[in-house]
Amino acid sequence: MDLKSQKYDRQLRLWGAHGQTQLEQSKICLIGANNLGTETLKNLILPAIGSYCIVDNKIITGSDVGSNFFLEKSTIGQNRAKITSNLLNELNDHVQSTFIEKDPHVIIHHESDFFKQFNLIIVTELAERDLLLLDGICQKWNIPLVIVRIYGFLGYFRIINSEHTIVESYPETKLDLRLDCPWDELIDYAYSFRLKELDTMGLSHVPFPALLLQTIKKWNENHDGLPRTREEKDQFSKILHTLIPIKLNDDENVREAQAHCFKLFSGTKIPLDIDNYLKDPSIEINSNSSDFWILMFALRKFVQNEGSHLLPLPGFVPDMKSDTTSFVQLQKIYHDKALVDKNHFKKHLYAAYEKIGRTCCDDETIDRFCKNAAFVKVIRGTSLNSEYQNSISDSTKGLLANGDENIKYYFLLRAVDRFYQLHGRYPGSDVETQSKDMLAFETLFDTFLKELSIDGTGFENHLKEILRAGGCEMPNMAAVMGGIASQEIIKLITHQYVPLDNAIIYDGIHATTTTLKL
DSSP states (O other), rough: OOOHHHHHHHHHHHHHHHHHHHTOEEEEEEEEEEEHHHHHHHHHHHHOOOOEEEEOOOOOOHHHHOOOTTOGGTTSSSSSHHHHHHHGGOOOOTSEEEEEEEEHHHHHHGGGGGGGGGGEEEESSHHHHHHHHHHHHHHHHHEEEEEEEETEEEEEEEEESOOOOOOOOOOOOOOOOOOOOHHHHHHHHHHHHGGGGGGGGHHHTTTTTHHHHHHHHHHHHHHHSSSOOHHHHHHHHHHHHHHHHHHOSHHHHHHHHHHHHHHHHHOOOHHHHHHTTTGGGGGGGGGOOOOHHHHHHHHHHHTTTSSSSOOOOOOOOOOOOOOHHHHHHHHHHHOOOOOOHHEEEEEHHHHHHHTTTTOOHHHHHHHHHHOHHHOOEEEEEOOOOHHHOOOHHHHHHHHHHHTOOOOHHHHHHHHHHHHOOOOOOOOSSSSSGGHHHHHHHHHHHHHHHHHHOOOTTTTTHHHHHHHHHTTOOOHHHHHHHHHHHHHHHHHHTTTSOOOOOEEEEEETTTTEEEEEEE
């Protein structure tokens, strides 16, 4: 094992070498080098993102030093982007960094092409009008935008991405044995076990797929199709047990067969969401299509032809009670069938790439796709502009109607941004203007709720907490939200695991979270 593999061993076990490569090729932009921004970047620099750029024109104050452990008293009066970048560089010498000592407002309004170079943009501090304009820029260039912020004991995280595709979603199980539609080699293997001629040791080591296939053969002598009713399923179970002519002291394989019956009875079919993807308009590919949709196009061709309305066989065989020889034989049968399916799939894929004049993706990508075809995901998000221009989403209405307490902070944060837009400060942040801020913010919030046709009853305590916090940023909240943000960002970069869809609110006082689809 080389030094790099040793250094990143734990994370390579999570997302593999190909995920690490995507991470190391990423270019991240952070707008706002506050304590939350540096916490988030820290968690991305340690696993080795490719590079990052911090955009921040603010000067370090005593408040920054008090809340950000990357800063020291001696740095007061210097630029935040420069100092935090220099200190973050010490965490991983494989990561490249730059910083821009310029007001983000100027770049967003006058130099928007600057953002084209990045794979993802993180925002921790930005006025509402600038954030909405940045959202439009990210939508134009198809760049994921992540908003993360803390406000006292309140945390908020939001992913804005027009489309995110995932091949390796890591479901709890990938079991796909196709026992209800076996092929010749699997049938021959199953029938090679002469159960009546085996002793107790031999019977207890017959792999459960062979037991079930022999049970299906027996069942089909008097029935048409697999069991459907409870009575039929009980009859099937009795046939399974009668196959074993003698009592076994170790019947683990029989119990495994019994446990697999529920999967068998439900039958092998294309999952509903995958079937919907195969009908998605994006599957009509062109030269600008992503590799994911070209792979899906080839998958549809396979399903319509060699697949006989089934997906490619993954070829994965789970651990089971068996002797080594029988288990290895079973693995080979599944591996060979999966290879045949993959080769048929590749034929359609090569034709698809040739059709649009592009170079085909590598064999490792094809292999991963075939193994995970039943579990791919497509997440389509909403832009910030559509969120602000349209009425509140059905999921948000449902949370309000069900009395969710955290969702109320979402509306308060929206109102806080309006207040900041008007006054240039957060409500309650200045001791001398607290009373004035309270009246002004309550009026503004009441107007905001009326615009959305929301009853303001029950917001009183939440409103007081917002005013009490005054926009302060505490290190412990920065650590929690920085951890959440970096975890989801890694999912977005590697296209592995299923990221949040699409927002979360964290109440640090009660340690509760609410996820919502905005």
